[in-house]
Structure formats: structure tokens, C-alpha cells
Amino acid sequence: MREWQAELVLDARAQLGECPLWSVAEQCLYWIDIAGRRLHRYDPATSLDRVWWVPCEPGCIALAEKGGLVAALRDGFYRFYPQEGLLDKLADAPYDSRDMRFNDGRCDSAGRFWAGAMYEPRTAELAAMFCLERGATRLGWGPQQDLGVKVSNGLAFAADGQSLFQSDTPNHVIYRFAFDAASGQVGERKVFARLPAKGEDAVYGGRPDGAALDAEGCYWSAQYEGGRVLRFSPQGEIIGIVRVPVTRPTMIAFGGADLRTLYITSAREGASDDELARQPQAGGLFAVRLDVAGRPEPLYQD
Numbered sequence: 001m002r003e004w005q006a007e008l009v010l011d012a013r014a015q016l017g018e019c020p021l022w023s024v025a026e027q028c029l030y031w032i033d034i035a036g037r038r039l040h041r042y043d044p045a046t047s048l049d050r051v052w053w054v055p056c057e058p059g060c061i062a063l064a065e066k067g068g069l070v071a072a073l074r075d076g077f078y079r080f081y082p083q084e085g086l087l088d089k090l091a092d093a094p095y096d097s098r099d100m101r102f103n104d105g106r107c108d109s110a111g112r113f114w115a116g117a118m119y120e121p122r123t124a125e126l127a128a129m130f131c132l133e134r135g136a137t138r139l140g141w142g143p144q145q146d147l148g149v150k151v152s153n154g155l156a157f158a159a160d161g162q163s164l165f166q167s168d169t170p171n172h173v174i175y176r177f178a179f180d181a182a183s184g185q186v187g188e189r190k191v192f193a194r195l196p197a198k199g200e201d202a203v204y205g206g207r208p209d210g211a212a213l214d215a216e217g218c219y220w221s222a223q224y225e226g227g228r229v230l231r232f233s234p235q236g237e238i239i240g241i242v243r244v245p246v247t248r249p250t251m252i253a254f255g256g257a258d259l260r261t262l263y264i265t266s267a268r269e270g271a272s273d274d275e276l277a278r279q280p281q282a283g284g285l286f287a288v289r290l291d292v293a294g295r296p297e298p299l300y301q302d
């Protein structure tokens, strides 16, 4: 079992840091603070972190081939142009935004933008996954994929375009779906890995939050409330652990010139005052150098 230790690189104190994305073109890391309603751009060369406020919670972002970002905010789909600070709404949210919001999402190899939505009361498995569709005269969300989960998380697309990974955080499970990158069709779902719930295991190791696949096809999953990131083999076995000095790592991204720096976002949300006093770095951005590379993030195709 390989082990690594992540270190703080940005004391951001985000309420709910999420969705880090490495821009190969800009050599910087975009990331978001969902609860803080902010978009961020961290430049490791200067340690500067630029911030933009947005009108409602951003659930996820993706890099766009024509420049800038796309963003799934609670009330809809937007294009964002960092240079101008311009946020342009292109489609309404496909759900009742009073008790649902977008959460984790990313682009597939065909440049489609996928966004999972979570039912915030978490009292039923009502989360769904939506894919943005571009028609000749219409940009909007395709049919929702009712996933039967509470919180859609951990979205990742296999390099061969034939698998889609997704986790259900409160239910401690990671799924792998059959997927067809050419058509965007989502197929049969199978359990990829299950994590012990509180009380089921001597030491609670957290629950599967955001994730990414590395160049060897291994799935790296941030363990919310577990203070670690787990590396799973393609067969779903835990083969590596990154220790994080805060309880709530939320999502990861491979970055740096060689894509061998693992960036980890984290959260303050849900932590007690006592916990925050013991973990003042909660909500920060962490990093660790690895001996395995990630893959460049697919870009959204306008």
C-alpha cells in the first residue's frame, strides 16, 4: 500500500472548496467554493489566487476549448470568461432549484458537459445526472439520468470512453457504468467499491466525494470526513492513500507541467468551532507530488 502526505499550498479557508481543474494552456488551477459562491484561479508559479463572486452556488465547472469556462450554477448553465469577468447564462436549471442544486460534474472525451444534481434534504435518492445538449437552435439539458442516489459525486470518464464512474457520498458507494463516448449513452451500473459507514469499521475512513482517474486507469477518490484520498485499482481495490491534514477533503485534480501534482480541495462547512480551532487549514488547497501522472481534462465543445 503506497502512502503519501499532502501539504497546504493555499490557506483559502473556503466553505466548500470543490471542482479543481488544471488548465494545461494557462498552467494554473481553477477551482470553486460552492457555499462561498466563488470561482477561483490559483497560479502555483506566483501563489496568487484570483476570486470571482457568482450569484448562486456553483456546483461544477469545466474548461472550454474556445476559452474560458462553463459553469453549472444552482439556477442554470453559464459560460464564464475570466479575463472580462463575464458570466453569461445560456440555459436554466432542469430542476426545482429550491431544494436541488448542481454538484460534481465534468466533460467527457466528446466535449459534452455532464453535471450531477443533488437533492439537498438528502431524505431520498433523488439525485440525477444531466448532460448539456447542443442543437442547431437550442442549448439545453438532455433527459435526466435518474441515478437512485442521494448526492451525485465522483464523476470520471475512463480514457477508453467505455466506462463512467460516479459515487453516492452519503451511501458510501462508488459505481461504474457502461458508457458509450460516441453516443453519450449511459448503460448498466455496477458497484465498483463500497466504503464502510460510520460504526461499520474500527476507524471511520470517510465517504467518497470528488474523484479523478490517473493515466494508469486508477480512480482517486477524496474521502469526505475521512481526512484522506484513496487510490483504487481498476478492479476497485485500495492500493494507495494520501493523508490530508484536514477532515474534509472534497475533490482532487492532477496538475503541474507533468500532471504529477495532486491538488486537493477541502471544506470548512459542517465542522464544529472546536474542529476548526484544531484544523485552521480546513477549506484550504493542498498538494502532493506523485510518481504517477493524471490525464488532461477534456474540454467543453461550444
Ligand SMILES: O=C1O[C@H](CS(=O)(=O)O)[C@@H](O)[C@H](O)[C@H]1O
Residues within 6 Å of the ligand: 016, 034, 103, 104, 151, 153, 169, 170, 207, 209, 210, 224
Ligand atoms: O460534494 C458534496 O458532498 C458532501 C458530502 S455529503 O453529501 O454530506 O455526504 C456534501 O456535504 C456537499 O454539500 C456536497 O457538495
